[in-house]
Amino acid sequence: MIWYLIILVGIAWLVQSILGFLQIRHFNKKYAEMRSMGRVAIGKRTGKLRAGTVVMFCIDKRNKILKAAKMQGVTVFSRVRDLKGFEGKYLLKISEEDFKGVDQLTRLAIADALRSYDIISKGGELKVKKGWIDYLIPKKK
Numbered sequence: 001m002i003w004y005l006i007i008l009v010g011i012a013w014l015v016q017s018i019l020g021f022l023q024i025r026h027f028n029k030k031y032a033e034m035r036s037m038g039r040v041a042i043g044k045r046t047g048k049l050r051a052g053t054v055v056m057f058c059i060d061k062r063n064k065i066l067k068a069a070k071m072q073g074v075t076v077f078s079r080v081r082d083l084k085g086f087e088g089k090y091l092l093k094i095s096e097e098d099f100k101g102v103d104q105l106t107r108l109a110i111a112d113a114l115r116s117y118d119i120i121s122k123g124g125e126l127k128v129k130k131g132w133i134d135y136l137i138p139k140k141k
Contacts, residue, residue: 038058045109055069063092092114
């Protein structure tokens with residue numbers, strides 16, 4: 001009986017890994033499409049117990065948004081979808097009025113994209129947050 005449980009857990013892990021790989025491949029494909037159009041500003045907001053959100057803004061040389069997309073969800077079935085209402089606006093001039101109909105996690109992800117873009121455009125580097133694995137296995141300097 002225990003072997004069936006171990007095999008079942010192994011199969012579930014394998015399926016989860018395959019679906020996660022397909023999700024990342026889909027995201028990379030959409031990112032490459034946007035990147036071929038221009039520069040891309042990306043922001044994310046991880047949800048602890050709620051859906052995580054990633055937003056991408058494809059912008060031209062004058063920071064005009066050519067295309068906006070987001071991926072939001074808690075499962076590996078989440079896909080990148082268009083984010084309506086931002087095309088034609090300027091990235092650095094997004095106002096509160098533009099956020100009508102946008103949920104809180106998406107707002108936070110957009111704020112992260114603006115913050116990241118500001119840091120990168122000024123020649124800075126983004127700080128990488130430590131993950132739980134970094135706390136378990138600290139890196140030696």
